[in-house]
Amino acid sequence: MLSSETLSAVVVKMTPVMIVEDDLPTQARLANVLATLAVAACDIHFARNIADAEAQIRAHAFNLALIDIGLPDGNGIHLIAPLRARNLQVTAVVVSAWGTEDLIVAALHAGAVGYLLKEREDVELAASLRSIQSGGAPIDPFVAKHILRLLTQPAVAAPRDAAPVNLTEPLTPRELEILGLVTQGLISREIAEKLARSRLTVECHIKNIYRKMHVTTRTEAVFRARSLGLVQ
Amino acid sequence: MLGCLFAGAVGAQTNATITLASAQAVRSDWSANAPPVDGWETVTIPDIWTTHWPTFDGVVWYRLEWDQADGSQPVGLALQYLNMAGEVSVNGTLLHRDLNLVDPLTRAWNTPRFWVLAPPVLRSGKNELLVRVSGLAAYQPGLGPITVGPVASVQAMHEWEVFLRHDSKVFGIAIAATLGSFFLVLWLMRRREVAFGWYGVSMLVWFVYTYNQIATSTWPFTRTEPYQTASTCLVLLFSVLNVIFVIRFCDRRFPRFERALWLLIAASMIGLLLTPHESMALHRGLLTLLACLVIILAAAVLIVFAWRGKQVDQRILSLTSFIYIPAAVHDMLAFTGVLRSNFYFSDISTTITTVAVACVLGWRYSRSLQRIENFNNELRGEVNAARDELAINLRQQHDTEMAHARIGERLSLVRDIHDGLGGTLMGSIAAIENAPQNASAPYLLGLLKELRDDLRLIIDSSAHQAESDSNLGEQLIPIRHRMSRLLDALDIACVWDIDGIDTLKLPPTRALDVLRFLQEALTNVMKHSGATIVNVKVRRDNAALQLEVADNGRGLGVEAGHGAGMKSMQSRALRLGGQLRVDSSPGKTVVAIVRLQV
Known part of the structure; x- marks a missing residue:
């Protein structure tokens, strides 16, 4: 590994x-x-x-x-x-x-x-x-797709806020690769086989992606959610 | 005679100027240096000697005398003109001599002269003024008015004379040349304005003709006679051009009349060129008269046309005729000697007319600009109106299209719900009504889950419908992931073999039917087969789409092949335009649609 x-x-x-x-x-x-x-x-x-x-x-x-x-x-x-x-x-x-x-x-x-x-x-x-x-x-393709869209098209996701969406810690190439495979409809077992990793490793990567999306303060979370157009 | 002169002169002498109205005149040949002793005759000044010596070409000496009470103070002497060239002396002292006293004669006919006389030239008592004039009978030879008196008064008269005979002419010539060129260029740029073209040409001809008023030599001719002939030709030409201009300005054409006029004028010019010297005076007089008449005719015609028509610019210009006609009549009378003057007004009236034409042109120009501006405003208004109308139409069209699209979406959603949820509901209701005893809880639960799955498919596919470029490959992703996850949780490995559908676009309803087929087949595997592996094949080969679900379960029983599940699969395959193939044995069951045309 x-x-x-x-x-x-x-x-x-x-x-x-x-x-x-x-x-x-x-x-x-x-x-x-x-x-x-x-x-x-x-x-x-x-x-x-x-x-x-x-x-x-x-x-x-x-x-x-x-x-x-x-x-x-x-x-x-x-x-x-x-x-x-x-x-x-x-x-x-x-x-x-x-x-x-x-x-x-x-x-x-x-x-x-x-x-x-x-x-x-x-x-x-x-x-x-x-x-x-x-x-x-766990993760579903539509969630993976949304996360990738946030990272690659911040301007589209946040039209009211020009500030780009930066995660506190950027996603690793492996994490991005996994997200990409999820958007194609592959489940964690298939991804694990494809990457020659254990299924748990893949699912841990997903949890790490979620952790990186977390914004520490409540205000920040609300701000981020608002800037992404998630809440009014 | 002399006594009379002196009496008159003395009477007006004290503080005013004296006009020397009487003189002694005598003829001599071209080369004489002094007047002959005999042959003096009394004449009245101003004098045109052809009135008493009708055909005499040569030199005439004029002797004038006046009585100067106090010869110690300077006096002014002014001579309005002499025709054609000459020299002037007082009490035997030469005051002035023109350059050429034999042909080509210096053209001094319109040049006023002024001298200050003082002792020793000026004497107390009788003073004698001797003027030698070289002239040709055909061109009004003679001597103009002569004035003697206090320097200041005489000089003032002289300066006024210079202004009239020289300065004002220069001014008129400059205007004729400038505006003539301007109108000509205007016509060259804008050939429609024919009237201005004619006016430009006529003004340029007039410019050359009136140069005679300030010319002092016969240049570019070497003799006086051809110079005069050319001058007469020019005035004839001008008169015709002027008529044509008036006709065009009033937007008319009289081809026959115009041709006749041109012929008349051309014949007159040729005739003038062929005229022998003896009859030159007569011919020249007649032709100049003709030119004056044509000019008067043109002015009269302008008045008639302008007041018969309604155009303001024509009427404005016609007003100048009321200056033009009197000036031409005056000049005609002056030329023929009826008026004892050689001062001509036509060039002044022409200058006024020229300025009037320029005003008319300016008026026309501003009017057409105004028309263009109005047109532009109208056009802008119309464009705005059209744009607004278009915007409204487009908005209405867009709204209608949006409404149609919404209705279409709603209809297709309704159809989707009807086909799936509705079909399942109707079938289940019928089944339960026929055999209520079969409606066990697991049966009902299965029914509800089937409805839930179909609803999920409808939601997923309508979400994809929003993305215009969605293809079957993308539409397959949610169901693939969902069914894989579910089968995986039940320890059934789901292996997908997908090929060639990333560019396949199916109508929404058709795509939904494909997904329904796969979902139903996989649900059947999950529920009934007890398999551990299921292979799903979605392959496109040219125009054919192949769907196949194969598992390693226990296989379909004989009754299952004809059961309700298979029946619904059969109807889906038919709807898709394909053929259902079921190939079942324990350990290997294949449910497939083959040759699905896309």
Whole structure:
């Protein structure tokens, strides 16, 4: 393995976990998926809105949070900052209905390191969570495409702001290569075969890409999201 | 006679000027240095000697006397002209002599002269002025008015005379030359302005002709007679050009009249050239009269045409005729000797006319500029109006197109939903109504998932529709990734063999049908086959697209081949214009559409 590519996949602690979701069947569904990953029911905490979630954050230092983006009292993305303030090691995963790529990318800017799409089968959600647990992250072609577009066409992505979109740390050629392959529709297994790397290595690269997209301060995140036209 | 003269002279002498109105005159030959003793006759000044010596060419001596009470003070002596050349002496002292006193004669006919007389030339009492004049009978030979008196008064008279006979003529000649050239050039640049062309030519002819007023030699001729003949020809030519100008200026043409006039004038000129010396005076007089008449005719014609027509510029110019005609009549009378003057007004009236023509031209020019400006304004207005109208039309057209596009999009979305979701819903409703006992929870769940997957396809493909250059290769990416991920989570390896579709563009509905076929085939593999590997082939070979889904599962049962799943696959293949081929045995099942025309 090349030195530049030396990735130490850190196993993510899954508990305690908070599920922020206003729809009760979906809450149950997510809990069931977590159960397949051997997460004990007593370690799962539920919140149905932002206010609930903030109370839960005050009470517990979560290691994992599954956050619905569209909550009745606001955007779930706003919970990422308090979660991180409480526990810097938290793994924030946003849960999106018919995935709107804008919101997912905004969540990545705000510090999320993964996302789940409600429309997908339980097995797939479980696979994604397994990948997150082992230190990787899932990705879809439309998200990869959006990230690449941000990097190569900042002027188009941010017509109201001439400042180019610079990541705090630029993407490596390998990361760009992986993004390119994802946009062609390849899944991580196929990419791993193509690059002669392990599947986990590929998924760790993806998680690193998400980390690089994260903007540290909340103000900065809002500014970045606004400049990208993601929020008004 | 002399007594009378003296009496008259003395009477007016004290503080005013004296006009010497009477003189003694005597003829001599060209070479005489002193007047002959005999043959003196009394004449009146100004004198044209042909009135008493009709055919005499040669030298005439004029002797004039006046009584100067106080000869100690200087007096002024002014001579308006003598015709043609001569010398002047007072009390035997020579005051002036022209350059050539024999032919070619110096042309002094229009040159006023002035001297200050003082002792010893001037005497108290009787003083004698002797003027020797060389002249030709044909050209009004003689002596002009002579004035004696206080220096200041006489000099003032003289200067006024110089202004009239010389300075004003120079001024008129300069104007004629300048504006003549200007109008000629104008016509050369703009041949439509025929009137100005004629005017330019006539002014240039007039310029050459009036040069006679200030010429002092017969240059470019070596004798007086050809010079005079040329001068008469020029005035004839001018008169015709002037008529033509007037006719053209009034926008008219009289070809026969004009031709006749040209012939008349040409014949007159030839006649003049052939005239013997003896009858020159008569011919020249008649032809100059003719020229004057033609000029008067032209001025009269201008008045008639201008006031019959309605054009303002013609009327303005016609007003100059009221100066022109009297001037021409005066000059005609002066020329024929009816008026005892050799001062001509025509060049002054011509100058006025020239300025008037220039004004008319300026007026015409500014009027056409105004017309152009109005036209431009109108044009600009029309262009703006047309542009606004066009913009409105374009906007309306654009709005209509947008509305159509939206309606089209909505229609195709509705059709997509109808074909997929609708078809599945209708089929399922019918199935459950026929056999409600079969509607188990897993069956219903499968149904809902099928609807969800179809909705996902519709969303993906309508997202791609927005990108105009989307091809089947790009449209395939979301479903490829999604199905691969799902199969992968179920430990089924999905291997894609894609070739030649990156440039393939299908109509949206057709592309959606291709994706539906693949999705349904892969869903079937996932649900029923128990396979571990599935190979998906999407290949384009020229005009044919081949779709193939092959797995290593347990194979289709006999009833599965005729089941509802296969039926729907069959109908999709038919819709795509292809043929469904199912080749199934345990460990190898191939579901394919072959020869799909694209």
